[in-house]
Amino acid sequence: MNPPPFAEQAGPLPQPPPRHRSGLLVLATTTFVVVTTELLPVGLLTPIGDDLGVTDSRVGLLVTVYAFTVGLTAAPLTHATAGWPRRRLHLTVSAVFSLGTVLCATAPNYPVLAIGRFLCGTVHGVFWSIVAGYAAALAPPGRQARATAVVFAGNSAALVLGVPLGTVLGGAVGWRGAFCATAALGLGTLAAARRFLPDVPHRRVPPRASGLGGALRLPGLRGMVAATALLVLGHFTVYTYVTPLLRDAAAFGTAATSALLALYGLAGFLGTWLSGVLGDRRPHTVLLSTIALLAGSLVLLGAGIRLRPLAVAAVALWGIAFAALPVTLQSNVLRLGADAPDAASSWYVSAFNLGIGAGALTGGLLSNSPVTTLPWAALIPMAPALLLAHTSRGASRPSPPR
Incomplete structure (x- = not known):
């Protein structure tokens, strides 16, 4: 073997x-x-x-x-x-x-x-x-x-x-x-x-994973793809409208809002680095921790949006979590789809981008509601996503210790 x-x-x-x-x-x-x-x-x-x-x-x-x-x-x-x-x-x-x-x-x-x-x-x-x-x-x-x-x-x-x-x-x-x-x-x-x-070298795909939907038959991959769509949907429900959220609810000016978005991006470098360093050792634990951090940052954003220090901390944590999320999701997709990595990744990419579009549309549908409801609405699809990711533990085994 x-x-x-x-x-x-x-x-x-x-x-x-x-x-x-x-x-x-x-x-x-x-x-x-x-x-x-x-x-x-x-x-x-x-x-x-x-x-x-x-x-x-x-x-x-x-x-x-x-x-x-x-x-x-x-x-x-x-x-x-x-x-x-x-x-x-x-x-x-x-x-x-x-x-x-x-x-x-x-x-x-x-x-x-x-x-x-x-x-x-x-x-x-x-x-x-x-x-x-x-x-x-x-x-x-x-x-x-x-x-x-x-x-x-x-x-x-x-x-x-x-x-x-x-x-x-x-x-x-x-x-x-x-x-x-x-x-x-x-x-x-x-x-x-x-x-x-x-x-x-191009890996030959075994018969069980062949065909357009063959990769989805690999154990655990279907749940990971569904979790990806739900997580990205939740994130973009609020991220698409983060500027009016920071401007109208937190009363940040234009320059301060731009600075916060820059902080979000800079924090993303830390999230990417951490997910790369830790992801090889305990991929499943890092994935669940990343999802929990993402959800926690949105709770902090929703609860503390009118308190500027809490809003700044929430944006920073949010940037760390969401930058780490694609790395941890992609690493687990490659583990689950090791027999057909490109096909597995293609379904992950499809789910990710459909989540972007669906999240933007969901945020738009909620635009008539108070903007402060968006972080709480974003949490709704993250609960089943965490459950789906958790059930992949058996298929996505951590690497043995050196």
Whole structure:
């Protein structure tokens, strides 16, 4: 029997070869580009709308439709490309994503912009389906969660640096210039991937996990996918409307709200690092602890939103928890779906993005209620999510101690 794919090996841990370390850096940079491009319209709603003659709400719809596009296409497209060599698939996905970004930058009207966003969304899901497995394959034995955390740090960097800088750049040179900058960075990352990204062996999928839905038959994976959708739904129910929550309920000014959002992003680096360091040893315990911290931060936010020190502490804890959540969820998905890691990840990506879209819609439906109800509403789907995650303990065994 082969050892578990994330098992610790006795003796000193080998360090990844320099080419593999460069490969992880390429994957992390690509993650930064993808997330920055995905969220760029959020900070450029008004400039895009004014230029194309549409309302802010129609521009904002591009973000929601993007999320649903990813959610609906990730699994079937990952299944359709399952036989491709991993390096070639990554390069193809990056090239199509860059093409879609260029199309957005040069769009003469709203429909062309929507087509460019749709093109990016279709390959976005494939990228996220393969990137964690790719990173794990480049890591030494027992360090897969840390490698995943390195790649996911690109996500935190996009929230802290990419989107704000893109917004500033859009204000200085126009929204098209911001999209051109991300496209240029994406093309540069594509060139680096051609040079530094090593190929990895493609795992043959056993019969029980074959087919579009085959991975969902693996023990525990279906529950983990459902838990992912519920957790992300809860998070985005309140996160989508965090600015009016902080502004109207906590009475923070515009500058203070921006500072709090920056604190949220900076705290995310700590959450990503902690989940990477701890996730290889006790993956299931770290996952349950992360969910508990996420729920606790929302309780603190709901109870203390009118007390500024408590609100600041809640935002910081929230940033730590939600940044750690994708790393811990993805690590457990890879453990549960070790026989078909890309297919398992594709269902995780679908659930994650459907949760984003559903959470944004749920928050919108609750927009007529007092904004202070949002943190409490976000807790409702987290209770069954914690139960579903807990039931995966038998399938997601922690690595044996060294």
